[in-house]
Amino acid sequence: xxxxxxxxxxxxxxxxxxxxxxxxAGAEAFxxxxxxxxxxxxxxxxxxxxxxxxxxxxxxxxxxIKNAVAGLPxxxxxxxxxxxxxxxATDRQRVIRAFAQAISHLVDYIPGPDMGTDETAMAWVQDxxxxxxxxxxxxxxxxLDEIGATGYGLAECAxxxxxxxxLGLAGARVxxxxxxAVGRHAALQLSxxxxxVVAVSDSSGAVxxxxxxxxxxxxxxxxxxxxxxxPDAKPMARxxxxxxxxxxxxxxAQPDVLDEGNAERVRAxxxxxxxxxxxxxxxxAILAQRGILSVPDVVANAGGVICAAVExxxxxxxxxxxAISERIRASxxxxxxxxxxxxxxxPSDAAVAMGRSRLVAAQAYRREF
Numbered sequence: 121x122x123x124x125x126x127x128x129x130x131x132x133x134x135x136x137x138x139x140x141x142x143x144x145a146g147a148e149a150f151x152x153x154x155x156x157x158x159x160x161x162x163x164x165x166x167x168x169x170x171x172x173x174x175x176x177x178x179x180x181x182x183x184x185i186k187n188a189v190a191g192l193p194x195x196x197x198x199x200x201x202x203x204x205x206x207x208x209a210t211d212r213q214r215v216i217r218a219f220a221q222a223i224s225h226l227v228d229y230i231p232g233p234d235m236g237t238d239e240t241a242m243a244w245v246q247d248x249x250x251x252x253x254x255x256x257x258x259x260x261x262x263x264l265d266e267i268g269a270t271g272y273g274l275a276e277c278a279x280x281x282x283x284x285x286x287l288g289l290a291g292a293r294v295x296x297x298x299x300x301a302v303g304r305h306a307a308l309q310l311s312x313x314x315x316x317v318v319a320v321s322d323s324s325g326a327v328x329x330x331x332x333x334x335x336x337x338x339x340x341x342x343x344x345x346x347x348x349x350x351p352d353a354k355p356m357a358r359x360x361x362x363x364x365x366x367x368x369x370x371x372x373a374q375p376d377v378l379d380e381g382n383a384e385r386v387r388a389x390x391x392x393x394x395x396x397x398x399x400x401x402x403x404x405a406i407l408a409q410r411g412i413l414s415v416p417d418v419v420a421n422a423g424g425v426i427c428a429a430v431e432x433x434x435x436x437x438x439x440x441x442x443a444i445s446e447r448i449r450a451s452x453x454x455x456x457x458x459x460x461x462x463x464x465x466x467p468s469d470a471a472v473a474m475g476r477s478r479l480v481a482a483q484a485y486r487r488e489f
Contacts, residue, residue, distance in 0.1 A: 129177065133184060133479060136195075138177075141222045145211045146204050149219050152180035153197040156228045157482040158188060161197030162253065162428055164234025165219070165241070171200035175375070179396055183425070186418035188475035188482075190447045192429045197229045201236075216241050220248035227251070232264075232428050239263045253428040262431040262440055264301075264424045269440060271305025273423020273448045274392050275313060277415055278368060280452035286413060287390055293330075293366035295319040295388070298373030299338070299347055302394050302421065306370055307335045315368070320347065321361045322373075327353035328364065363387060371398035372421075378403040386412060393417035401468070408466055416471040419451050 134154040141149040150173040153161050163183040166176070176198045184196025201219055216237070223229060233242055233254040243259055245252040255261025264270065281287035292315045296303040299320040307317045316332035325348020327333070333353055341350050348355055362369065362378065363385040371377050372394030378386065379399075383406035391407060391414040393399055399407070399414055407414045423444045430440040451474070458470040465473075 129181065135180065141219065143218045144214045145207060147201055147215045149199060149201045150176045151199045151223060151226065152177045153226060153229050154180040155184040155479060156195035157479050157486060158195050159193040160228045160230055161195035162187065162230045162232060162425055163197035164232045165199040165201065165237045166234040167201040167203065167236030169203055169205060171202050176200040182396060182418055185472055185475035186422050187425060188478040189418050189451050189471055190422045190426055192426065194429055199231060213244060216244050217248050220245040224249045230432065253431050262427055262437050264427050267437055268305025269427035269444060270302045270421050270424040272309055272441060273444045274306040274370060274394050274420055275309035276445050276448045277392055277420045277452050278310060279313060280449040281390060284453060284456050286456065287367060290314040291316060292368055293318045294368045295361050295364040295366045296370045296372060297321050297361050298395060299342065303370060303372035304339050306372065306394060311335045318366060319361050319364045321358050322347045324348040326356045326358045326361045328356050329353040368392060370394045376400050380406060383407050388412060392420045394421050404466055404468055414467055416468045418471050419455055422448055
């Protein structure tokens with residue numbers, strides 16, 4: 121189907137609604153509420169110069185599946201705000217507040233932070249429409265990036281693989297592409313679990329130490345310097361990190377970074393998808409053919425939205441961490457059970473089947489007349 125010149129995936133799950141919005145400062149927004157069978161949709165607001173309606177639609181569907189796989193009482197949605205370039209502080213606030221006003225009537229959509237937005241942006245949204253997650257703690261929120269909810273969930277996924285005998289975490293070498301909010305916290309948590317983080321990267325470059333990096337020292341250095349200049353490790357080309365010999369590779373940067381062109385280079389035993397949609401369908405097929413387990417983003421990086429769901433109901437950070445651990449360990453175990461009984465089933469297809477079964481069951485309770 122084509123809407124406003126853009127191709128959309130339309131099936132029995134959604135999308136429930138698609139909205140295009142004009143905003144100040146030459147910005148425009150796209151909102152996709154994909155499915156609300158399980159409850160109001162939770163999904164982030166992405167702000168960038170390149171975000172597209174198709175990207176938002178793909179991410180909204182991923183949120184639908186992710187929330188269902190995690191057993192949350194929420195559907196999936198996503199927003200994108202496209203700007204022409206860097207915004208002055210005043211214009212940024214004007215754009216985000218105008219966006220909030222434009223979605224005030226979309227009561228089945230709960231916005232949260234995503235690439236390019238943060239807890240301050242969500243505070244502005246909350247101020248306008250009284251509906252947001254990922255708020256500052258002062259406003260009763262659980263700041264997702266500050267506590268490292270998504271990174272914590274990735275470590276819980278790794279521990280579930282360890283418990284299932286699919287990964288020996290003690291001494292396991294870990295490479296993290298994208299040493300930002302997600303990747304940094306994942307690296308810190310995994311190092312506390314006894315793993316060796318041997319390589320990390322960001323947009324400035326990558327560093328490598330086969331004996332293991334001091335993750336806390338790297339994180340502190342990065343506060344004031346480009347990561348690629350870290351002095352106590354070997355610099356390497358940013359994209360070469362994907363080919364580092366390791367047990368765990370965590371792509372936590374951009375979508376579609378592992379594809380048919382580079383999946384053959386991966387030398388990990390397991391890929392834990394930290395970013396949204398970081399592995400293409402063709403890339404996953406190659407990894408599976410090579411015997412590399414790729415845990416889909418809808419399972420591995422669900423910590424953030426689980427935390428958001430706890431916040432939405434007035435929960436605490438402690439309750440959020442407990443929920444993240446329980447839900448991600450359970451969904452990882454279910455995923456392993458499904459692919460072990462169906463060896464030809466790709467992990468992403470298994471995850472979609474997990475989510476779809478819950479969505480179909482929930483839709484049976486929806487009014488049909």
